[in-house]
Amino acid sequence: MKIQMLDLSEQYLSMKDEVIAKLDEVMSSSQFILGSNVKQLESDVAKYSNVAHGIGVGNGSDAIHIALQAAGVGLGDEVITTAFTFFATGGAIARAGATPIYVDIDLDTFNIDPSKIEDAVTDKTKAIIPVHLYGQMADMEAIKAIADKHNLAVIEDAAQAIGAKQNGKSVGELGTGATYSFFPTKNLGAYGDGGMIVTNNTELAEKASVIRVHGSKPKYYHHVLGYNSRLDELQAAILNVKFPHLDEWSNARRQRAAYYTKKLNEQLAEMIQTPVEKEGNHHVFHQYTLRVPNRDELQNYLKEHGIATMIYYPMPLHVQPVFAELGYKEGDLPKTEKAAKEAISLPMYPELKQADQDYVVEKIIEFYTK
Known part of the structure; x- marks a missing residue:
């Protein structure tokens, strides 16, 4: 696939x-x-x-x-x-x-x-x-x-x-x-x-x-x-x-996000962090982003099985070379730096088929349970 x-x-x-x-x-x-x-x-x-x-x-x-x-x-x-x-x-x-x-x-x-x-x-x-x-x-x-x-x-x-x-x-x-x-x-x-x-x-x-x-x-x-x-x-x-069509598309994104979360948490709730929607918030899921261990290895595994993912964002702005003169260094923003090492975004768009989501979830579970 x-x-x-x-x-x-x-x-x-x-x-x-x-x-x-x-x-x-x-x-x-x-x-x-x-x-x-x-x-x-x-x-x-x-x-x-x-x-x-x-x-x-x-x-x-x-x-x-x-x-x-x-x-x-x-x-x-x-x-x-x-x-x-x-x-x-x-x-x-x-x-x-x-x-x-x-x-x-x-x-x-x-x-x-x-x-x-x-x-x-x-x-x-x-x-x-x-x-x-x-x-x-x-x-x-x-x-x-x-x-x-x-x-x-x-x-x-x-x-x-x-x-x-x-x-x-x-x-x-x-x-x-x-x-x-x-x-x-x-x-x-x-x-x-x-x-x-x-x-x-x-x-x-x-x-x-x-x-x-x-x-x-x-x-x-x-x-x-x-x-x-x-x-x-x-x-x-x-x-x-x-x-x-925007609200219709946003609702479709929310439905697909809920499906990902349900399926992933059934087996991997103790291992990965699915998106957290804060009380009172209406999240429109431009991206569906996990925090996971062994992020890069997971990305490579999914790629080998035909699944595209993205890393938003691998290098935070405070350590980008263009901002070096500001004097920030690794360790200054520990949570930001942790997110940069753990965040991975899965396929997400309103027309995404459930069968495709099932395949994505199957391969993520397969990676962590091997």
């Missing part, structure tokens, strides 16, 4: 005619930049996130960078975040001219540990970036309490978590703003790059809207240093076709 991490072909075939018709509509309109499709998607995603504003940008990395700049983060500032995340989180902080300050994680969720944040606050701290990793929100109530106490912005990196909730609140509701990625592999994925900032903060929304068009308002008059980072009209058109 051959089981991929993600197979987008079935999803595309189910809506191929509608996608092609929508793309033809854009082509015929000749409205290619910040047109009606971008405006519709911005409105729909903002409403879905229960906030007032959506600002479409070029990609999820730019979304973080622009949100930070719009929140006033710049040269000499510090931003507290997690090192157990994709590079874009720390990279956006550095690109904004600020210094990333990395703190440890909660091993149950892989998300930033709020109890570690306050000790990292200094007079240079300007913001906190919690990353809602794998589709589950970090503890936003605790994070917001710290942010309010110290007058800090909270920019939620929700690249993997569109549709996630915490105690009934959506991504973006509890922070200053949140950022999404529409990279093709995401739960709501385009057929290329795309991203969005969502926020209830009108000032942040207005600034972000200006920054994404070279910092000009009105056109050709530049008061801030901005970028060319606009959500493409063609990508927005595709996302508008896909968006109505």
Whole structure:
């Protein structure tokens, strides 16, 4: 058998005619930049996130960078975040001219540990970036309490978590703003790059809207240093076709996650750690990620049997060579480093067949019981 991490072909075939018709509509309109499709998607995603504003940008990395700049983060500032995340989180902080300050994680969720944040606050701290990793929100109530106490912005990196909730609140509701990625592999994925900032903060929304068009308002008059980072009209058109299916796809992911957990825990509960969904959280399972012993050997074994897996992320940001000047070393973030050695993500997508899941589970059990 051959089981991929993600197979987008079935999803595309189910809506191929509608996608092609929508793309033809854009082509015929000749409205290619910040047109009606971008405006519709911005409105729909903002409403879905229960906030007032959506600002479409070029990609999820730019979304973080622009949100930070719009929140006033710049040269000499510090931003507290997690090192157990994709590079874009720390990279956006550095690109904004600020210094990333990395703190440890909660091993149950892989998300930033709020109890570690306050000790990292200094007079240079300007913001906190919690990353809602794998589709589950970090503890936003605790994070917001710290942010309010110290007058800090909270920019939620929700690249993997569109549709996630915490105690009934959506991504973006509890922070200053949140950022999404529409990279093709995401739960709501385009057929290329795309991203969005969502926020209830009108000032942040207005600034972000200006920054994404070279910092000009009105056109050709530049008061801030901005970028060319606009959500493409063609990508927005595709996302508008896909968006109505998002909750259905998220529910399918949750069902498949529950099945994996049930089957794996029946025989391996004492040996591996299946995902922990914290009380009050609605996890959308962008990834289904285990913590396991002998992770690399397991990955190789599954590969030999035709099963694709991924390691998100093998080298945490605090020990990446590009951040060497920050002075972090192995041992500074023990839980983060432990996760980097133990985390493995299994195939996960809405169309994943139960028979394929059974085969994945069978081979994992086989590896640990041999």
